[in-house]
Amino acid sequence: MVGGGMSGIASLLTVKEQWLQLAVTKGWIVEAELVAAIAKAQAQRTDTASVLLEAKKLTVEQAGALKAEAAGIAFVDVRDYSIDAAALKLVPEAVARKHQVLPLYRIDSALTVAMDDPWNAVAIDALRAATNLPIINPVVSTPASLRRAIEHHYGMQIVEQAAGPANVLA
Numbered sequence: 001m002v003g004g005g006m007s008g009i010a011s012l013l014t015v016k017e018q019w020l021q022l023a024v025t026k027g028w029i030v031e032a033e034l035v036a037a038i039a040k041a042q043a044q045r046t047d048t049a050s051v052l053l054e055a056k057k058l059t060v061e062q063a064g065a066l067k068a069e070a071a072g073i074a075f076v077d078v079r080d081y082s083i084d085a086a087a088l089k090l091v092p093e094a095v096a097r098k099h100q101v102l103p104l105y106r107i108d109s110a111l112t113v114a115m116d117d118p119w120n121a122v123a124i125d126a127l128r129a130a131t132n133l134p135i136i137n138p139v140v141s142t143p144a145s146l147r148r149a150i151e152h153h154y155g156m157q158i159v160e161q162a163a164g165p166a167n168v169l170a
Contacts, residue, residue: 012038016119017048019070026066029057060142064116068140071118078102078114078141078149087111090131093154099123100146102153110135116143 009031013020023029029052037051044051052058058066068075087103090111096102101123102114111133115123118138127136141149 009034009038013048016117019067020048020052022066022070023052023058023062028062033057060144064140064142067116067118071138071140073118073137074139076104076114076139076141078104078145081114081149083149083153088153090133091127092130095126095130096150096154099126100143100150101127102141102146102149103127104139106133109133110137112137112139114139114141114146114149116141116146 009021009024012035020034024031024034033052034048037048037055037057041048041051049058049063053060053063065075081104083102084105087106090106091101091103091113099120099122100116104112104114106112111127111131113127113136115138117123118140124136124138128134
């Protein structure tokens with residue numbers, strides 16, 4: 001970095017987008033590309049990550065990995081993840097769909113959930129309220145993987161309920 005440019009970039013990024021600096025640190029994009037994306041995002045009234053994804057400067061997997069690293073948590077591919085059925089039952093389908101979160105497992109009073117934005121306090125608060133669990137541990141996954149997994153797992157739950165004994169005619 002010439003002249004400590006990263007601190008200048010940090011002031012251009014919103015707090016929620018600070019993780020994008022890691023893309024430059026890792027050499028995935030150059031500083032000028034990030035600065036250009038920030039300017040374009042401001043002009044289009046969108047977020048910088050969307051500009052970088054649209055321009056194919058970053059993949060959704062890279063974006064997820066960067067968010068996870070910045071937050072100090074894991075990046076998980078939920079397509080290959082074995083979901084704990086008890087954890088799934090803790091989070092109502094409406095909450096999972098609204099906030100695009102997928103419960104993975106519970107250990108004592110902590111629930112680990114996959115989400116695209118690990119800093120989404122509204123989603124984390126909604127999960128605490130819905131589950132009555134004090135600890136919500138986010139991990140990062142891609143938005144498309146989350147949508148498919150939510151559809152698959154909550155869809156499966158409906159099928160299981162329909163096939164259950166409550167619907168057997170006496």
